[in-house]
Amino acid sequence: MLTQHTVRSFDRELDYLAKKIAEMGDHACSIVERSVKAIVQDDYRLADELIAEDVILDKAEREIDEKAILVIARRQPMAVDLREIIGTIRISSDLERVGDMGKNIAKRAAVIAGTRQPSSFYSSLEAFVALALRQLNEVLDAYAKHSLDRINAVRERDGTIDAMYTSLFRELLTYMVKDSHNITACTHLLFCTKNIERIGDHATNIAETAHYVITGSYPLLERPKGDHTYEVGMRKEVS
Amino acid sequence: MNPRLKIKMCGSNVKVFYAQKEILHGIHLDIPENRVTALIGPSGCGKSTFLRCLNRMNDTIEGARVTGQILLDEEDIYDPSVDVVELRSRVGMVFQKPNPFPKSIYENVAYGPRIHGLAKSRVDLDEIIEQSLLKAGLFHEVKDRLHDAGTSLSGGQQQRLCIARAIAVRPEVILMDEPCSALDPIATARIEELIDDLRRNYTITIVTHSMQQAARVSQFTAMFHMGNLVEVGTTKTIFTSPGEQRTQDYITGRFG
Numbered sequence: 001m002l003t004q005h006t007v008r009s010f011d012r013e014l015d016y017l018a019k020k021i022a023e024m025g026d027h028a029c030s031i032v033e034r035s036v037k038a039i040v041q042d043d044y045r046l047a048d049e050l051i052a053e054d055v056i057l058d059k060a061e062r063e064i065d066e067k068a069i070l071v072i073a074r075r076q077p078m079a080v081d082l083r084e085i086i087g088t089i090r091i092s093s094d095l096e097r098v099g100d101m102g103k104n105i106a107k108r109a110a111v112i113a114g115t116r117q118p119s120s121f122y123s124s125l126e127a128f129v130a131l132a133l134r135q136l137n138e139v140l141d142a143y144a145k146h147s148l149d150r151i152n153a154v155r156e157r158d159g160t161i162d163a164m165y166t167s168l169f170r171e172l173l174t175y176m177v178k179d180s181h182n183i184t185a186c187t188h189l190l191f192c193t194k195n196i197e198r199i200g201d202h203a204t205n206i207a208e209t210a211h212y213v214i215t216g217s218y219p220l221l222e223r224p225k226g227d228h229t230y231e232v233g234m235r236k237e238v239s
Numbered sequence: 240m241n242p243r244l245k246i247k248m249c250g251s252n253v254k255v256f257y258a259q260k261e262i263l264h265g266i267h268l269d270i271p272e273n274r275v276t277a278l279i280g281p282s283g284c285g286k287s288t289f290l291r292c293l294n295r296m297n298d299t300i301e302g303a304r305v306t307g308q309i310l311l312d313e314e315d316i317y318d319p320s321v322d323v324v325e326l327r328s329r330v331g332m333v334f335q336k337p338n339p340f341p342k343s344i345y346e347n348v349a350y351g352p353r354i355h356g357l358a359k360s361r362v363d364l365d366e367i368i369e370q371s372l373l374k375a376g377l378f379h380e381v382k383d384r385l386h387d388a389g390t391s392l393s394g395g396q397q398q399r400l401c402i403a404r405a406i407a408v409r410p411e412v413i414l415m416d417e418p419c420s421a422l423d424p425i426a427t428a429r430i431e432e433l434i435d436d437l438r439r440n441y442t443i444t445i446v447t448h449s450m451q452q453a454a455r456v457s458q459f460t461a462m463f464h465m466g467n468l469v470e471v472g473t474t475k476t477i478f479t480s481p482g483e484q485r486t487q488d489y490i491t492g493r494f495g
Contacts, residue, residue: 005492027305078478078490216480 013071014081017064017088018144024060025140026097029133032199033101035239036108036129039192040122047113050106057099064092080213086211091143094202094209100138101195101202108188115185117175124171125193128164132196135161135203143210155207155219161200164224168193169229222236247272247412247442248293248330253307255288255297255426256404263288264466265307267323270412275434277453280463281494286446289463290414293444294330295323328355335396336415339389339404344381347389347400349374351408366405374440376433393477397428402433406441413437415445419452431456450490454478462486484492 005011031050038047068085071077076084135154142150172186172193211219248270255263261349263285270293271278279287290294297303309316316326320359328351339347348368351357353459358364368385377399389400398418405413415434419427434443434456447453453460454474461471463482470483481487488494 003488003493006494007492010492075492078450079481079487081491082479134472 007075010071010081013067013075014084016069017067017085019068020060021088021091021095022140022144024057024064024092025136027060028095028098028102032100032105032129032196034134035102035105035109036125036192038106039189040126042113042116042196044110044113046110047189051103051110051174054099054103057096058228061092065089070109080216083213083216087209090209091206094205098199098202101199104120105192105195108192110190114187115182117182117185117189120173121168121171121189124168125189128161128168128193129196131164132161132199132203135200136206137212138210139203141204143206143213146214148211148214151207151214152219153211154202155211158200158204159226161197161208162228163224165193165200166196166226166228166232169232173232220229244271244274244277246270248294248444249308249310249313249435250289251290251308253292253305253309255285255292256306257303258353262466263292268461268468268470270442271459273438273440273444274459275438275445275457276459276461277457278444278446278461278463279448279450279453279489280469281489282448283465284463285466286461286463287416290416290444290446293412293414294327294332296327298323299365306440310409325355328408329410330412330414330417331408331410332414333398333401333405333418336421337394338399339392339397339400343386344372344389344392344400345385348403348407351404355408357408365435368403371403372400374406375438376429376436377403380400393426395429398422398426398430399433402430402437405452406437410441412442412444415443417446417448418488420448427452428493433493450478464489 031053035050036048037043038050069088072082072083075081135157138150139154142154169190172190176183176186208219211217246269248271250266250268251267253263253266254261260493261304266285266289268289268343278290280286292305292309293295293316295305302427305317311326311475315321316330340350342350345368348371349364352364352367369378372381377396380396381387389397392400398421402413402418423432429451434445437443445453445456457474459471460474460477462469462477462481462485464485470477470481470486472482477484477486478490483491
């Protein structure tokens with residue numbers, strides 16, 4: 001573990017940035033979690049609240065950017081400090097995007113209020129979002145503790161999210177085929193699942209940034225991919 | 240290190256003793272040609288001592304003894320047959336505080352070429368002086384007052400005069416010991432710009448306490464600590480992801 005800087009206020013500035021990232025992460029997870037709850041429980045009031053809440057993450061991202069630029073100007077950081085500050089800027093931008101995904105899900109929850117799908121779909125959706133958020137929480141915690149093994153494990157697990165996404169994609173298509181009145185609601189739900197899949201991608205981005213911050217090099221580009229939705233409907237597809 | 244780079248100077252197992260105390264513990268360091276190599280490390284780490292080995296400046300210190308080998312173009316500079324005056328014309332030096340001679344600007348630059356017999360005539364000498372001042376980026380500021388005292392110039396100009404003086408004897412290597420530590424940021428920027436120009440024709444080794452300066456001007460960085468070479472590598476690597484904890488601690492301001 002790193003020792004303290006000779007200038008203690010530098011440590012305090014870095015600690016502040018780390019604390020802000022943790023806060024942003026908690027808030028982004030909470031928005032996403034509740035946005036899916038709004039869909040599952042058909043709660044448009046909750047959806048409206050969440051749409052208004054997104055601005056908090058936008059503000060936090062700006063605050064982190066400003067603080068990070070100030071630290072760079074004031075300290076001219078080098079090596080791990082420089083990587084950490086650049087990493088903070090990138091991660092906060094990923095978390096802000098996660099917040100946007102949550103907000104988008106909430107907007108769609110408000111639009112499809114009153115429509116219902118089979119209850120098995122909602123339990124799959126809840127399991128799906130839980131998996132994506134577990135990835136996000138895990139990577140943020142592993143980053144805070146500089147645990148490289150756990151960070152790499154997050155990146156390896158993204159394939160599971162992609163596979164679940166493919167399965168939900170098919171499920172929604174089936175509902176649409178069965179009843180064309182369902183197409184509007186299911187299309188919105190399709191975008192919601194896509195948003196959740198994107199959250200998994202942001203968790204992977206954060207894992208890659210964290211890897212760079214800790215080691216000074218990026219992980220290899222190849223990793224397992226489980227998103228096969230682009231094949232769904234292809235003539236040669238075997239299901 | 241890139242194998243295509245020619246090694247201009249090469250230190251092997253260089254040890255320095257002051258009286259009986261060993262203060263450099265066997266340094267191995269290559270100085271590549273036409274590159275700037277920065278020597279960094281906390282005060283007392285031995286970086287200036289090593290720099291001074293490269294043109295045998297330590298010979299002038301009573302009780303100092305150097306062992307090991309330092310090659311300049313594959314010739315041992317500590318070989319008894321080496322003429323130290325000639326060596327120092329090939330390996331010039333610029334010091335921390337600008338130290339012009341108490342003579343005119345012209346005479347400051349003329350001194351070296353005269354004692355080394357580099358100019359055949361007055362016209363020749365004038366040409367060397369103009370070229371040296373031009374290369375040091377000072378000529379246009381002083382061309383109308385070449386016979387004013389060197390000490391009448393500003394600190395930054397004096398340091399560039401010292402660089403012109405070093406260049407005038409056509410060195411191959413220029414050693415700089417914290418050349419900007421007595422200068423303001425503008426004068427520092429001009430010297431840094433100059434270092435970048437000079438490396439096309441010279442090999443430069445610079446000792447600096449400014450991490451940012453080392454990062455800006457050098458292509459290679461060597462980190463010293465307590466008389467040892469901790470790590471050497473490309474400047475890019477040293478300042479973004481150094482391999483050694485002591486380097487990391489030093490450049491990020493975490494040292495004791």
